Amino acid sequence: MYVLKNGFVVDSENGLYGKMDILIKNGEIVEIGENISINNAKEIKIYDLSGKTVFPGFIDMHVHLREPGREDKETIETGLKAAVAGGFVGVAPMPNTNPICDNKVVVDYILNQAKELKLAEIYPIGAITKGEKGEELAKIGEMFESGIVAVSDDGHPVTNSMLTRRAFQYIKQFDIPLISHSEDVYISKDGVMNEGEYSIKLGLKGIPNSAEEIMVDRDIILCEAENSRLHIAHASTNGSLRMVKEAKLRGVNVTVEVTPHHFTLTDEEVEKQDYSTDTKVNPPLRNKKDRDAIIEYIRDGIVDVIATDHAPHTKVDKNVEYDFAPFGISGIETAVGLVVTELLKKDVIDLNRMAELLSINPRKILKIKGGIKKGNLAKLSIIDIDKKWIVNKNEFYSKGINTPFNEMELYGKPYMTIVNGNIVMKNGEILG
Numbered sequence: 001m002y003v004l005k006n007g008f009v010v011d012s013e014n015g016l017y018g019k020m021d022i023l024i025k026n027g028e029i030v031e032i033g034e035n036i037s038i039n040n041a042k043e044i045k046i047y048d049l050s051g052k053t054v055f056p057g058f059i060d061m062h063v064h065l066r067e068p069g070r071e072d073k074e075t076i077e078t079g080l081k082a083a084v085a086g087g088f089v090g091v092a093p094m095p096n097t098n099p100i101c102d103n104k105v106v107v108d109y110i111l112n113q114a115k116e117l118k119l120a121e122i123y124p125i126g127a128i129t130k131g132e133k134g135e136e137l138a139k140i141g142e143m144f145e146s147g148i149v150a151v152s153d154d155g156h157p158v159t160n161s162m163l164t165r166r167a168f169q170y171i172k173q174f175d176i177p178l179i180s181h182s183e184d185v186y187i188s189k190d191g192v193m194n195e196g197e198y199s200i201k202l203g204l205k206g207i208p209n210s211a212e213e214i215m216v217d218r219d220i221i222l223c224e225a226e227n228s229r230l231h232i233a234h235a236s237t238n239g240s241l242r243m244v245k246e247a248k249l250r251g252v253n254v255t256v257e258v259t260p261h262h263f264t265l266t267d268e269e270v271e272k273q274d275y276s277t278d279t280k281v282n283p284p285l286r287n288k289k290d291r292d293a294i295i296e297y298i299r300d301g302i303v304d305v306i307a308t309d310h311a312p313h314t315k316v317d318k319n320v321e322y323d324f325a326p327f328g329i330s331g332i333e334t335a336v337g338l339v340v341t342e343l344l345k346k347d348v349i350d351l352n353r354m355a356e357l358l359s360i361n362p363r364k365i366l367k368i369k370g371g372i373k374k375g376n377l378a379k380l381s382i383i384d385i386d387k388k389w390i391v392n393k394n395e396f397y398s399k400g401i402n403t404p405f406n407e408m409e410l411y412g413k414p415y416m417t418i419v420n421g422n423i424v425m426k427n428g429e430i431l432g
């Protein structure tokens with residue numbers, strides 16, 4: 001039994017906003033209130049959270065954990081350590097592992113690994129198509145029985161529109177979303193960065209916005225026609241978000257996420273960082289207009305979720321010419337700092353909206369229980385909002401140190417992560 005004292009608690013879903021104590025017993029929240037009186041004080045451990053903000057546990061609904069198959073890039077264990085260090089109580093890993101998570105055996109394996117570790121919780125995403133090959137539907141029904149929360153072929157689009165239409169029809173019975181990696185591969189082919197001023201200047205092949213937007217449009221059309229559920233992954237352009245907004249206004253069941261790297265950086269970074277392959281990501285860092293548009297769509301409520309698309313790679317894989325490096329940024333340990341620095345401190349969002357983007361909305365989309373409420377298991381992200389810190393990739397728990405944010409000064413450091421009542425991270429230390 002322990003009590004979290006004097007933290008500033010933020011959870012609009014449960015009408016909480018203010019300095020409060022939270023009493024936790026056997027993993028459960030048993031009391032929330034101002035100055036909870038503690039009778040037999042000796043048996044109760046007290047954590048003073050003065051100056052810290054207590055959020056309902058953050059869920060990162062888009063990560064790549066690389067296990068099974070590429071344990072040199074990340075394992076479930078290193079990925080979940082990185083998650084709790086980054087302030088997340090749960091993550092949804094994408095199925096582009098080896099083997100692909102397209103059947104119940106892989107889903108069960110992932111769930112079992114995570115259960116033993118007792119770090120962050122894991123909510124697997126199953127493939128839409130067998131082997132993410134885009135040829136025939138995967139065993140979505142049996143994966144759902146095992147516990148997948150969504151389907152996606154992330155890493156690739158499902159190019160065949162008829163097959164995508166069938167997927168939209170099929171998932172309706174499970175009420176799970178199809179998460180779209182929106183990319184027209186004929187348009188993006190061989191591209192390595194955003195198409196524009198900088199791709200020309202740097203002599204690199206560009207990926208235009210249209211490669212993304214055509215598929216966002218297609219998937220909205222298919223979702224609307226089938227009255228199904230769509231979630232757009234890593235939206236990076238003004239056009240993508242404009243189409244999502246229009247679809248939402250029409251009543252289409254579509255949600256959208258953006259990543260910290262897309263709302264923070266632009267394609268200019270490829271030049272600034274001297275062709276560092278840590279700036280290479282899919283979709284690419286876009287121009288300033290698109291970056292500013294993303295921020296406006298976060299401000300006006302159209303963006304539902306901030307997800308990291310945590311994509312760890314080895315140094316060996318990244319340490320090649322720009323053209324040949326894999327796409328991806330290791331992002332789960334810098335996400336909260338970037339949200340605080342780039343959005344909260346700049347008044348794009350407030351504390352309530354931050355809880356919505358990182359906890360309430362991802363839970364709604366994936367149907368995960370949570371929230372700061374009597375009787376619920378304690379899943380909490382406790383953040384030191386005003387703490388300044390400097391990103392040091394060599395201190396990452398993730399095996400992937402492929403970050404374009406190294407040495408950046410940020411506000412907002414995760415202080416404590418509580419999963420099912422267990423304090424799994426405190427002050428940067430993982431407590432097993």
Ligand SMILES: NC(=O)N[C@@H](CC(=O)O)C(=O)O
Nearest residue numbers: 064154155281282311327328
């Ligand atoms: N985002 C990336 O640049 N890379 C992801 C794949 C993906 O999210 O599409 C990866 O798996 O490495």
Ligand SMILES: [Zn+2]
Nearest residue numbers: 154155181233
């Ligand atoms: Zn993707």
Ligand SMILES: [Zn+2]
Nearest residue numbers: 094154155309
């Ligand atoms: Zn991804």
